[in-house]
Amino acid sequence: MSQGSRSIQTWDVRSSALARNTHNLIRDIVENLQVEPNPNKPMIALSVGDPTTFGNLNPPEQVLQAVRESLEWHTSRGYGPAKGHQEARIAVAEYCAHQGEVCPDDVILCSGCSHAIELAITVLADSGQNVLMPRPGFMIYKTLGEGLGIRIKFYNLLPDQQWKVDLEDLESQIDDDTAAIVIINPSNPCGSVFNKEHLCEILEVASRNHVPIIADEIYEHFVFSNNEFHSISSLSKDVPILTCGGLTKRFLVPGWRIGWLIIHDRQNILEKEVRKGLSNLSNRILGPSTLIQRALPTILKNTPQSFFDDVLLFIENQAKLAYEELRRAPGLRPIMPQGAMYMMIEIKMAMFPKFKNELKFVERLVSEQSVFCLPGQCFEYPNFMRIVLTVPEAILREACHRIIVFCNEHIIRREKLVDIENDTTVLPDQVIHENCVIQT
16 A cells, blocks of 8 residues: 655644634633632522523513424525525514614624624634724634634723723724724623714724724613613714624523624725625535524514513613612622623722732632622723623522622721722721721
């Protein structure tokens, strides 16, 4: 038998550069926690952004029935077009009319919103280029980009201004290699909702620098009282926008993996290459689940508004509950969200000098109180933690109570204190209480 020309004489099978460079920051942090919960207290996970986890939030009967019917159709069992079935794309185009004029050819169906994000990043950026994303922000962008050699740069959000974009910082991050700006609105992890004026300010920065936008709107319409959702694409005159959305959060079916990417391009800037590029990329997985695609027109048209209203009211009430309760926790500063399903909470680390950082704070909270919050490191934002608001009310109350107990047990209250950040002295006749120093 003849031998080939391969010179390697031993087994040496290695992973690709893509595999080696792909890291999920949240999973890396969570899976490496070196701590066990308190065996005397049931574990409460305020960390998982899956609204179905506790079983208290479920899709309406109309959504379930649509899938039951799809199951019986022979057309829901075979392969579909790579960009999705035409009927499903028509339904998405109609559902997303609030984003501006949308036709079915502008819609690509994806395997969840994360797949839509991957398409958007991959079609716009090459290795060596950079994509700007918010800090704090959802780190799937870093996971997807860095594996491809795309650099992720961060622009800051302003916690004292309801997490608005620091426009000056955003513009300062743009350079000749910037391929796209990511806007997450409503925000994960902050729960912010940008008003029309602020969205226009963001568009002005993008237009002035000729940078397209990736709009992550998986939480579209997920806004609380006295706030209003505006799709950034509906306000753009010239900036091309790739909008990512899906059923995941609003319809409470994350495991069904149906998302979409919508092309908004009023000046035909993307016509030359990007549309074709998206079509090419969609052939990599040949479309999402046909079963759910066939049910999609019915889901989008028949889900009653009362369902959305009830879910949103519940989560808003949970936000109010958590905000009022955690304001009582010494050393914490919760920031009331305007939408989505999350709340960011500042940890005044100078008041907890026994903990090196917020990760150690969170680890000890797990070991003593069996409450798990995501540390700010998961979002490139130290000294904060994120909680989810979709848990049942009784569980959220119990979690807040345990957090308050934990803070009271670990905060430095009396005697001479040194402010670690400012290196100033707090006098012995003062105590720290509810995020401020007050006279006793």
